[in-house]
Amino acid sequence: MRKGITIALCLAMTVISVIGCGKEPAKQEIKRDIDVTTYYIKHKFPEEKINDIETLVTSPAGSILSTDTKFIRYDLMDSECDKKGIIEKVEYSTDVYEDGKTYNKYVNVYLPYGYDENRTEPYNVLYFQHGNKLSNDYFLQEEYKNRLDNLFASEKVDPLILVFTTYYLDPEKADEVRKTEPDAPAGDGNYTGVPANFWKEVVEDIIPTVESKYNTYTESFDEDGLVASRNHREFSGYSRGSCCTWYMFHSALPYFKWWAPMSASCVAGKMISENPTDEEAYLYLKEAVDANPEMDFFIYVGSGGPTDAGSLRTQMAYFEKQPIFSYGDDPKTNNLYYVLSNFEHGDLYAPYYYYNSLQVLFKN
Numbered sequence: 001m002r003k004g005i006t007i008a009l010c011l012a013m014t015v016i017s018v019i020g021c022g023k024e025p026a027k028q029e030i031k032r033d034i035d036v037t038t039y040y041i042k043h044k045f046p047e048e049k050i051n052d053i054e055t056l057v058t059s060p061a062g063s064i065l066s067t068d069t070k071f072i073r074y075d076l077m078d079s080e081c082d083k084k085g086i087i088e089k090v091e092y093s094t095d096v097y098e099d100g101k102t103y104n105k106y107v108n109v110y111l112p113y114g115y116d117e118n119r120t121e122p123y124n125v126l127y128f129q130h131g132n133k134l135s136n137d138y139f140l141q142e143e144y145k146n147r148l149d150n151l152f153a154s155e156k157v158d159p160l161i162l163v164f165t166t167y168y169l170d171p172e173k174a175d176e177v178r179k180t181e182p183d184a185p186a187g188d189g190n191y192t193g194v195p196a197n198f199w200k201e202v203v204e205d206i207i208p209t210v211e212s213k214y215n216t217y218t219e220s221f222d223e224d225g226l227v228a229s230r231n232h233r234e235f236s237g238y239s240r241g242s243c244c245t246w247y248m249f250h251s252a253l254p255y256f257k258w259w260a261p262m263s264a265s266c267v268a269g270k271m272i273s274e275n276p277t278d279e280e281a282y283l284y285l286k287e288a289v290d291a292n293p294e295m296d297f298f299i300y301v302g303s304g305g306p307t308d309a310g311s312l313r314t315q316m317a318y319f320e321k322q323p324i325f326s327y328g329d330d331p332k333t334n335n336l337y338y339v340l341s342n343f344e345h346g347d348l349y350a351p352y353y354y355y356n357s358l359q360v361l362f363k364n
Contacts, residue, residue, distance in 0.1 A: 007110050008345075043305075055072070056071075058071075059340045105166070107165050125160065130241050131239030157355065168187075186198075225289065261299070268280045282319060313340075
């Protein structure tokens with residue numbers, strides 16, 4: 001397998017996240033809150049109710065991309081759902097970090113309502129990577145899991161297996177470590193001294209453990225078997241997890257056809273203090289495409305309103321015009337698409353983006 005190339009974190013910072021970080025007087029903080037609210041209202045994208053359960057959010061042509069973008073907000077996402085999936089904890093171990101250690105970890109696996117281990121047609125698998133300083137337990141809380149249940153109960157999205165991963169080497173101790181340190185050791189390239197081998201952990205340890213346990217398309221777990229089933233596998237992430245998704249594209253394209261980065265840009269292997277140009281980010285992705293010319297792919301990108309992921313917008317405007325990409329939402333002829341919502345920055349909006357992307361991905 002190809003050697004992973006180090007990537008650094010590029011968190012999608014929002015204006016709101018900056019407020020209160022300084023030591024300014026309370027009145028000034030209140031004024032800033034008002035200013036941000038005013039800015040948000042003034043610059044949010046037009047919304048139009050299209051039926052009882054959906055709202056269309058449109059960014060007009062020329063505002064971000066040369067064409068308009070259309071995001072459908074599913075307005076029943078927070079309603080009580082009686083078609084409940086289940087979440088199972090699946091343990092595994094990994095020793096890919098070149099330090100002589102074996103790390104005992106786990107993923108959380110969401111099985112949709114009605115999951116059938118004997119179904120004739122196996123299930124596609126979506127791997128989701130959380131954002132900065134969170135964990136793969138984030139969607140265990142019932143109010144958040146309810147959004148996943150409603151996603152599939154909408155019947156607009158085919159049922160699939162959803163796997164919640166983490167790049168933290170010892171996720172159960174990560175919160176404790178961060179009480180005295182800026183962050184906990186992680187394998188996504190954002191922690192000094194730890195090689196960016198998370199892609200190896202996913203490919204060599206997580207995929208075989210999960211897809212051998214459940215009803216999936218993977219028939220063998222050697223190199224050939226994993227590549228053969230790539231059409232039925234997606235990697236996705238939010239915020240820092242989105243940066244990780246771009247890194248995974250660069251490092252693990254042979255094993256995933258479908259990609260859905262949300263609310264953070266590609267940092268092209270650079271550290272957080274370095275800002276890659278749009279061209280550098282493009283060339284970073286082009287390396288993977290050039291190295292795997294026979295591997296088709298589709299990247300469905302999403303981000304939020306006026307205060308979310310500004311650098312991702314400029315990258316997408318640049319990517320739209322580049323030769324390795326064909327922009328549009330038809331996987332038969334295109335390989336890149338972008339939607340913008342009016343949401344602020346937060347991992348828990350991921351099901352709203354999946355309501356859009358999963359009506360396109362896995363469809364050819």
